[in-house]
Amino acid sequence: MTELAKNTPETIRASLARRHRAETRFRCYGIAAISFGMLAVVVLLADITIKGHGAFRQTYVQLEVHYDPELLDIDDARDPAALLRGNFQAVVRAALRDRLGQVSGRVEHRAQNALVSNGAAYDLRERMRENPDLLGARETLWLAADDDIDTWFKSRGGEAFTGRISDRQMEWMRALEADGDVALRFNADFFTRGDSREPEQAGIGGAIMGSLLTLVVTLALSFPIGVAAAIYLEEFAPQNRWTDFIEVNINNLAAVPSIIFGLLGLAVFINFFEVPRSAPVLGGLVLTLMTLPTIIISSRAAIKAVPPSIREAALGVGASKMQTVLGHVLPLAMPGMLTGAIIGMAQALGETAPLLMIGMVAFIVDVPTGFTEPATVLPVQIFLWADSPERAFVEKTSGAIMVLLTFLIFMNALAVLLRKRLERRW
Amino acid sequence: MSPVNLIITLLLLSIVAHYLAHNRAEALARPLGGIRHLHSLPFYYGLRSALWCGLPALALLLLWMIFDDPLTRSLVLAGMPGDAVPESPAQRGLLLSTIVNVAEGALPPDGLSATVVEAAQRYQELRGLSTRIVSVAAFALALGGLAWGVRRISPQLRARQEVETVLRWLLLTSASIAIFTTLGILLSVLFESLRFFQSVPVTDFLFGLEWSPQMAIREGQVGSTGQFGAVPLFVGTLLISAIALLVAVPVGLMSAIYLGEYASPRVRNIAKPVLEILAGVPTVVYGFFAALTVAPFIRDLGMQLGLSVSSESALAAGLVMGVMIIPFVSSLTDDVITAVPRSLRDGSLAMGATRSETIKKVIMPAALPGIVGGVLLAASRAIGETMIVVMAAGLAANLTANPLETVTTITVQIVTLLVGDQEFDSPKTLAAFALGLMLFVTTLLLNVIALRVVKKYRERYD
Numbered sequence: 001m002t003e004l005a006k007n008t009p010e011t012i013r014a015s016l017a018r019r020h021r022a023e024t025r026f027r028c029y030g031i032a033a034i035s036f037g038m039l040a041v042v043v044l045l046a047d048i049t050i051k052g053h054g055a056f057r058q059t060y061v062q063l064e065v066h067y068d069p070e071l072l073d074i075d076d077a078r079d080p081a082a083l084l085r086g087n088f089q090a091v092v093r094a095a096l097r098d099r100l101g102q103v104s105g106r107v108e109h110r111a112q113n114a115l116v117s118n119g120a121a122y123d124l125r126e127r128m129r130e131n132p133d134l135l136g137a138r139e140t141l142w143l144a145a146d147d148d149i150d151t152w153f154k155s156r157g158g159e160a161f162t163g164r165i166s167d168r169q170m171e172w173m174r175a176l177e178a179d180g181d182v183a184l185r186f187n188a189d190f191f192t193r194g195d196s197r198e199p200e201q202a203g204i205g206g207a208i209m210g211s212l213l214t215l216v217v218t219l220a221l222s223f224p225i226g227v228a229a230a231i232y233l234e235e236f237a238p239q240n241r242w243t244d245f246i247e248v249n250i251n252n253l254a255a256v257p258s259i260i261f262g263l264l265g266l267a268v269f270i271n272f273f274e275v276p277r278s279a280p281v282l283g284g285l286v287l288t289l290m291t292l293p294t295i296i297i298s299s300r301a302a303i304k305a306v307p308p309s310i311r312e313a314a315l316g317v318g319a320s321k322m323q324t325v326l327g328h329v330l331p332l333a334m335p336g337m338l339t340g341a342i343i344g345m346a347q348a349l350g351e352t353a354p355l356l357m358i359g360m361v362a363f364i365v366d367v368p369t370g371f372t373e374p375a376t377v378l379p380v381q382i383f384l385w386a387d388s389p390e391r392a393f394v395e396k397t398s399g400a401i402m403v404l405l406t407f408l409i410f411m412n413a414l415a416v417l418l419r420k421r422l423e424r425r426w
Numbered sequence: 427m428s429p430v431n432l433i434i435t436l437l438l439l440s441i442v443a444h445y446l447a448h449n450r451a452e453a454l455a456r457p458l459g460g461i462r463h464l465h466s467l468p469f470y471y472g473l474r475s476a477l478w479c480g481l482p483a484l485a486l487l488l489l490w491m492i493f494d495d496p497l498t499r500s501l502v503l504a505g506m507p508g509d510a511v512p513e514s515p516a517q518r519g520l521l522l523s524t525i526v527n528v529a530e531g532a533l534p535p536d537g538l539s540a541t542v543v544e545a546a547q548r549y550q551e552l553r554g555l556s557t558r559i560v561s562v563a564a565f566a567l568a569l570g571g572l573a574w575g576v577r578r579i580s581p582q583l584r585a586r587q588e589v590e591t592v593l594r595w596l597l598l599t600s601a602s603i604a605i606f607t608t609l610g611i612l613l614s615v616l617f618e619s620l621r622f623f624q625s626v627p628v629t630d631f632l633f634g635l636e637w638s639p640q641m642a643i644r645e646g647q648v649g650s651t652g653q654f655g656a657v658p659l660f661v662g663t664l665l666i667s668a669i670a671l672l673v674a675v676p677v678g679l680m681s682a683i684y685l686g687e688y689a690s691p692r693v694r695n696i697a698k699p700v701l702e703i704l705a706g707v708p709t710v711v712y713g714f715f716a717a718l719t720v721a722p723f724i725r726d727l728g729m730q731l732g733l734s735v736s737s738e739s740a741l742a743a744g745l746v747m748g749v750m751i752i753p754f755v756s757s758l759t760d761d762v763i764t765a766v767p768r769s770l771r772d773g774s775l776a777m778g779a780t781r782s783e784t785i786k787k788v789i790m791p792a793a794l795p796g797i798v799g800g801v802l803l804a805a806s807r808a809i810g811e812t813m814i815v816v817m818a819a820g821l822a823a824n825l826t827a828n829p830l831e832t833v834t835t836i837t838v839q840i841v842t843l844l845v846g847d848q849e850f851d852s853p854k855t856l857a858a859f860a861l862g863l864m865l866f867v868t869t870l871l872l873n874v875i876a877l878r879v880v881k882k883y884r885e886r887y888d
Contacts (some may be wrong), residue, residue, distance in 0.1 A: 030684025257810020267614030350708030
């Protein structure tokens with residue numbers, strides 16, 4: 001009674017104001033939390049984009065190249081052995097000398113030669129392999145600039161990064177630019193080439209191919225097995241210890257750290273079954289085990305969503321249990337299962353840690369073409385480049401991340417679309 | 427014949443079996459007056475024969491693929507003169523891989539002893555022989571199965587039941603793979619860990635305060651006996667996870683509450699998918715972000731405040747990991763909050779409580795077990811997270827609780843110990859499996875407790 005007696009209109013009004021302030025404060029915490037999350041998204045994406053957008057463009061220098069047979073030391077451009085021996089580096093150097101003038105001293109020579117990527121020589125060789133008539137001819141080409149030059153040229157707008165290039169090189173580049181012989185162009189090599197120690201020659205083509213091969217294996221194994229497991233657990237499993245045990249295991253596997261699956265792959269697949277190291281087939285096996293719980297859980301949800309009336313109708317007209325499930329429940333649950341599979345694949349595409357364990361971190365220059373060839377995948381390529389000391393690799397890494405995120409966004413959008421289009425509501 | 431070709435041939439044979447059996451069933455039914463006099467539809471007769479044709483042969487092939495290599499290797503070793511085979515298993519493995527490399531043409535045979543070259547030849551012969559044997563055997567099995575399957579067909583044969591039984595077993599096998607995976611994980615980490623604990627006592631590993639897993643390359647080397655005390659790793663893991671949870675739990679919790687209770691549908695429709703982006707970003711991207719953006723930022727900030735911050739501080743890794751876990755916490759919180767019955771909320775509001783009072787005093791207590799479960803799951807995820815710490819945390823095993831210093835974690839050490847070439851028997855690589863065992867057991871415990879708490883709580887309101 002004494003407590004109530006104290007509740008005069010004044011005290012209530014005072015406490016009400018206090019309570020409303022608490023309410024406002026609480027609401028502000030909520031807004032702050034949401035803002036923090038949104039800010040994190042924006043900062044993360046903006047940071048990657050700012051760092052990485054340059055990776056899609058590369059500085060090229062226009063030079064007139066003379067395929068001088070004497071310099072090249074090639075008599076017959078149709079002879080592959082002669083082509084391999086040919087000194088294309090000298091041709092590039094001569095072109096630079098002709099364009100920028102003779103310099104004296106080793107340092108200056110080296111500075112001049114370092115303007116253009118040393119991959120340019122390989123490109124010239126490839127051109128001649130395709131067109132042997134080029135021997136002795138002249139042509140004007142855009143050649144990729146060296147990564148230090150490229151970094152400097154791209155960063156000139158703001159705080160120019162001049163750490164690794166000399167004043168003389170800058171002078172040359174300005175002169176070339178004044179004549180319109182330097183340009184930023186779309187970097188197609190970035191998408192088609194394999195890894196390289198030279199940033200301007202490194203591409204994500206090999207990693208994309210490796211990711212693709214790995215995902216094909218993962219999908220081919222995890223989708224059928226996952227769907228079969230879901231069907232069994234939802235439609236056939238008797239209520240006994242074995243099925244309970246399976247359920248507990250699936251739920252736990254979904255939360256086991258991914259690196260543990262790498263240990264499993266190392267101990268079981270590599271050391272026991274002797275699956276070739278670094279191969280997409282091995283990566284696919286490990287990722288299958290990792291994504292199975294995701295696919296099983298979403299497939300079960302899709303099967304659960306099919307109303308019992310469908311089953312009863314099928315059973316009612318004399319279908320067996322198996323016929324009911326495979327002929328009626330499964331097709332109706334398929335869109336939901338596919339959605340789950342795509343989300344599982346997106347998860348597998350972004351996964352890095354278990355693949356480090358099974359040797360997919362090797363430095364691989366060639367674009368893989370088969371399931372048992374050594375390969376690396378996109379996230380691992382990102383990891384490798386992030387470790388590289390060259391400044392130009394920061395840009396490449398961010399560019400690769402942008403490509404990876406684009407794939408992931410595309411896959412998730414596809415899953416959402418599929419769910420909206422095909423999923424039926426009863 | 428290569429396994430891939432063999433599998434393709436077997437599949438083609440199965441199709442042939444299906445076709446033959448289908449036709450035979452129809453032919454049998456015709457004099458009787460149509461397929462309704464058969465026990466099952468012709469399709470099932472076809473499928474039954476196809477299964478008989480394909481499955482046994484495929485099973486044989488699978489067994490062969492598993493056991494072929496070890497068997498050939500031991501045969502090759504047994505065929506070598508006794509004095510050419512070294513005693514220690516490690517050297518034997520080295521010899522074997524030399525032999526295999528020579529046999530496969532990866533290594534030029536010049537300069538190697540005659541016994542090795544001979545063994546390589548023998549290896550090649552044995553491989554060829556076993557491939558031939560298995561090809562013939564698989565074919566014989568497939569053809570036998572086909573013949574048997576087609577000949578057994580009669581109108582009374584319960585083909586559908588047989589096929590459905592096989593399918594059921596296939597479904598059960600698929601479902602059981604989860605168990606085999608768990609078993610595989612457990613056995614692989616356990617076995618290697620036991621081998622590790624033979625050379626390093628368990629107590630030294632669990633309670634040792636020094637971690638420097640360098641082993642002597644040659645005997646008597648100075649300062650490289652290897653210290654395997656894992657306490658600094660446990661502390662480092664806990665430190666980074668704690669920072670991550672300090673970020674993720676309040677932010678995740680509050681954003682779930684705000685989106686669920688306060689936000690207008692318009693805000694919700696924008697904010698929810700944006701926050702979910704955080705869950706879809708691969709961890710390697712967070713690692714890059716932490717190492718190249720957040721860590722230098724924190725270091726510079728610390729310098730301005732006069733603090734010395736390591737460029738691989740636990741704070742940077744923890745912060746970014748926290749950001750990664752935000753959507754995880756918020757979606758779990760969202761689930762449990764929406765599971766609280768409407769009536770509790772309405773009752774509290776009707777009594778004159780403000781919204782925040784309702785949330786704090788009615789919904790939160792009711793949802794607490796679920797939220798605790800969610801936090802435990804988030805903790806297990808933070809402990810097991812690898813890429814962020816590999817890229818942003820350090821390698822030096824400092825025993826410190828200072829978030830501005832460099833610490834290392836269990837997962838970082840597993841990766842550094844196992845990436846690259848290593849021999850498989852040294853305590854250094856085995857230590858990684860011991861760490862893996864700790865990681866597996868810890869996260870398993872956290873998950874089991876969390877799932878149980880969440881489940882128990884859900885049952886209360888259903």
